[in-house]
Amino acid sequence: MFKAIVSASTLQDALDSVSVLVDECKIRLNEEALSIRAVDPANVGMVDLTLEAAAFESYEADGGVIGVNLARLEDIAGMANSGDLIHLELDEETRKLHIETDGLSYTLALIDPDSIRQEPDIPDLDLPAEIVVEGAQLDRGVKAADMVSDHIRLRVDETAETFLIEAEGDTDDVDLELAREDLIALTAGSADSLFSLDYLKDMNKAIPGDAEVTVELGEEFPVKLHYGFGEGLGHVTYMLAPRIQSD
Amino acid sequence: MEFAAFAERVEELEAEPADLETTAIVAGLLVDAGDDLGTVTRFLLGRTYPAHDDRTLDIGPASCREAIARAAGPNVTADDVEERLAARGEIGAVAAGFDFGGQRGLSAFGDGRSSLTVAEVDGTLRELAAATGEGSESRKVDALFGLFNRCDPAEARTLARLVLGEMRIGVGEGTVRDAVAEAFLVETDDEEDDTANATDGEGDDDPANATDGEGDDDPATETDDEDGEDGDAANRATDEAYAAVERALQVTNDYGHVARLAREEGIEGLNGERIRVGRPVQAMLAQAGTAADAVDSFGEVAVETKFDGARVQIHYAPGPDGFGPRLYSRNMDDVTDALPEIVEYVADRVEVPVVLDGEVVAVDDDGSPLPFQEVLRRFRRKHDVDRMREAVTCRLHAFDCLLAGGSDAKSDDGSGGDAAGDDRIDLLEEPLRVRHDRLVDVLPDAAAELRIVDDAEAVARIESAALEAGHEGVMLKNPASAYTPGNRGRDWLKRKPDVETLDAVVVGAEWGEGRRAELFGTFLLAVRDGDDYEPIGKVATGLTDEELEGLTERLEPHVVAESGTELRIRPEVVLEVGYEEIQTSPTYGSGYALRFPRFVGVREDKSAEAADTLERVARLADGEARAADGDDADSADAGPS
Numbered sequence: 001m002f003k004a005i006v007s008a009s010t011l012q013d014a015l016d017s018v019s020v021l022v023d024e025c026k027i028r029l030n031e032e033a034l035s036i037r038a039v040d041p042a043n044v045g046m047v048d049l050t051l052e053a054a055a056f057e058s059y060e061a062d063g064g065v066i067g068v069n070l071a072r073l074e075d076i077a078g079m080a081n082s083g084d085l086i087h088l089e090l091d092e093e094t095r096k097l098h099i100e101t102d103g104l105s106y107t108l109a110l111i112d113p114d115s116i117r118q119e120p121d122i123p124d125l126d127l128p129a130e131i132v133v134e135g136a137q138l139d140r141g142v143k144a145a146d147m148v149s150d151h152i153r154l155r156v157d158e159t160a161e162t163f164l165i166e167a168e169g170d171t172d173d174v175d176l177e178l179a180r181e182d183l184i185a186l187t188a189g190s191a192d193s194l195f196s197l198d199y200l201k202d203m204n205k206a207i208p209g210d211a212e213v214t215v216e217l218g219e220e221f222p223v224k225l226h227y228g229f230g231e232g233l234g235h236v237t238y239m240l241a242p243r244i245q246s247d
Numbered sequence: 248m249e250f251a252a253f254a255e256r257v258e259e260l261e262a263e264p265a266d267l268e269t270t271a272i273v274a275g276l277l278v279d280a281g282d283d284l285g286t287v288t289r290f291l292l293g294r295t296y297p298a299h300d301d302r303t304l305d306i307g308p309a310s311c312r313e314a315i316a317r318a319a320g321p322n323v324t325a326d327d328v329e330e331r332l333a334a335r336g337e338i339g340a341v342a343a344g345f346d347f348g349g350q351r352g353l354s355a356f357g358d359g360r361s362s363l364t365v366a367e368v369d370g371t372l373r374e375l376a377a378a379t380g381e382g383s384e385s386r387k388v389d390a391l392f393g394l395f396n397r398c399d400p401a402e403a404r405t406l407a408r409l410v411l412g413e414m415r416i417g418v419g420e421g422t423v424r425d426a427v428a429e430a431f432l433v434e435t436d437d438e439e440d441d442t443a444n445a446t447d448g449e450g451d452d453d454p455a456n457a458t459d460g461e462g463d464d465d466p467a468t469e470t471d472d473e474d475g476e477d478g479d480a481a482n483r484a485t486d487e488a489y490a491a492v493e494r495a496l497q498v499t500n501d502y503g504h505v506a507r508l509a510r511e512e513g514i515e516g517l518n519g520e521r522i523r524v525g526r527p528v529q530a531m532l533a534q535a536g537t538a539a540d541a542v543d544s545f546g547e548v549a550v551e552t553k554f555d556g557a558r559v560q561i562h563y564a565p566g567p568d569g570f571g572p573r574l575y576s577r578n579m580d581d582v583t584d585a586l587p588e589i590v591e592y593v594a595d596r597v598e599v600p601v602v603l604d605g606e607v608v609a610v611d612d613d614g615s616p617l618p619f620q621e622v623l624r625r626f627r628r629k630h631d632v633d634r635m636r637e638a639v640t641c642r643l644h645a646f647d648c649l650l651a652g653g654s655d656a657k658s659d660d661g662s663g664g665d666a667a668g669d670d671r672i673d674l675l676e677e678p679l680r681v682r683h684d685r686l687v688d689v690l691p692d693a694a695a696e697l698r699i700v701d702d703a704e705a706v707a708r709i710e711s712a713a714l715e716a717g718h719e720g721v722m723l724k725n726p727a728s729a730y731t732p733g734n735r736g737r738d739w740l741k742r743k744p745d746v747e748t749l750d751a752v753v754v755g756a757e758w759g760e761g762r763r764a765e766l767f768g769t770f771l772l773a774v775r776d777g778d779d780y781e782p783i784g785k786v787a788t789g790l791t792d793e794e795l796e797g798l799t800e801r802l803e804p805h806v807v808a809e810s811g812t813e814l815r816i817r818p819e820v821v822l823e824v825g826y827e828e829i830q831t832s833p834t835y836g837s838g839y840a841l842r843f844p845r846f847v848g849v850r851e852d853k854s855a856e857a858a859d860t861l862e863r864v865a866r867l868a869d870g871e872a873r874a875a876d877g878d879d880a881d882s883a884d885a886g887p888s
Contacts, residue, residue, distance in 0.1 A: 023378065039353065040389055041371070041374070041375070041386060041389045042350075042352070042389050042392050042394075042396065043352040043353050044350060044351075044352060044353065045353075046353055117374065149321065149322055150317075150320065150321060150322055151320065151321040168321075169322060194321075196317070196320065198317065222351075222353060239353060241350065241351045241352055242351055243321065243349045243350050243351065244348075244349050244350075244351065
């Protein structure tokens, strides 16, 4: 059983954060929250999304799992104005999701959840450095790196207490240095890892400019990016595996 | 099976020049494949899906290059990969030349980096084949990148070729067919063989002369098992075994399935395979021949109008749990949606499960046949089907019946009390005469007329009438022959009055000059020789600007390498070309050259595998030589024209 009413902008933000990584996903309809966990086909990037029941105007669910085509669902959500409300209701019998907004109703065929690729077990990582930065700052760093390279290096200078976003191209280099006062918070620790921009660019796209992003970082370890949306009732965590730094 | 182990065998196969050894390596690989037998068999042939399956991997060379670039990372672009490709000429070598594995996976932080398995590669390829819609192309690249990232050089070489469907390891369908028989259908007299080798090892140094050293130096008469030469022959399967594999392949078109069947159920299991509604078989093909040939070898000749249309195979099972009607081209592509009126026609008239073979022709308002090009305007169409249906009317001429529901299904107790589904009859082994009778039973309106005659003059009369009615000529068939899918045997002969054309594959091109510099101007043509394509000439005339534009657009995605103004092109597109003469010539790899080749049209309905063979070219060249000697016997058969 699943029946919910949610604002279009909250639903759009939630879907955007997942659709940058995968086309199809499983949505878990738990009693207290809706959640999605998905890993990209190459097992390099992961998204973990939770939208608390309180983020909805109304929410009733009893723990089912549905599979959806995200692009389709995003298109429908996109038909609503951001202030509009969207009604969602699962028809258990036909296994279809009824979606209604402002007189428009749409019946979405669901995908068998078992046909969607299984996400691998991801271990809990205890990463030594934690940086809290504004989405807009991160965006600047990613955009600059993208001008010269297809990879981005994130590291912390423990003595200077700075967070560094760097990129090395064939000919040109880019450095963005963020000191403690440019950041919202910094827990310095040994942290230096290289990442593919293909992924980080996509993740960055979904992060709102005014969001507070918590970046957890280690030495040749995956990075975790955490932010909230929907008045703090939606939570997204991205995890991205590093590339081996050759020298 | 580990993908690395598969890749290792693939390298071994690539290095092995001898056919017998190649077959033996493949047989060994099939034996070792275990649960992955079906997949391994398909992979060897560069396929993810069986040939009768309409699904394809559909990954363009550009996506493949992109995935390789990302796995090769940092700062390697798809353009870099393309440059290397131009230099090395082959995607496998390019992929093997990079050092992959720089990107770590998330699971690496859980249970360590795992090696790829054949099943995993197959699963991922199928997953990405299924991806459709917006953004699916980038998702495919992601998935492919993930695979490459986990490859060592040998694996990368194999994977890249597999993805683009060009294995280049000298393993063709024939090799796999023989290997299946040799892997699973050889009676085990191993012990005997071992002792034989052991004795050999003793006294004589030269196994060729190993026979008792006495009088008989003729190995042909040597039947005992001590002859060193039998060492190879011992893995040979019986003719019955090869035939069983061949036949099962003809009806299923699924090498993986047949390999499994051979292993698990042996010859009996293979022989139990039947033609089935919904699983297209390869079309039976004809050779060129004369009426005199036909009368000489068949006695009685079944003469049929040769329709200038596109070949279709119709599969239909009526009823609520039925199937179709669906239509397949001679390459077994599903063309149902392009020909709605044929679908309706069959659904309205056929009452029992059937598999029919026939030709779809375009007709004008009076019902007279229109040229082949007209039907092609309909055949491959995905859009605007309705509009084209108005413009070009298509008609079905069925000429064979490969399967039909029980013979009494529509007679006596009209209620059809017993389930029609259970008494479907496989007619492949029945003589043509019987099959044609069944065809007339199930679809009288569209059944092509079959006239049985016994002299060449009667053939000529029927041929003249057919030509006069606007058809292409006649087909001459042996009325006693079985339907042999995919075989270009001597039981069907096509009698064409016109100068022959050749269906050749484009394997290269050159950029045009001047006004046509943006287009391909010259096309290098090749014919099939086993699994290879041997060049036979270049065509540059007979093409309008519009046709050049169309061909350029069609060929560009298949460009494999480019150097200067010359391009190497993957054999995909088949052209029909006319010519004045075929000459023997050292200029091209085939040993022949076309004199004054000219473009006639694109054979939309043919894949590269269905193009003409070097053997046919040799036959044509031979025939011309004979004709030049004043042997005009052939043309006498053509009758008055």
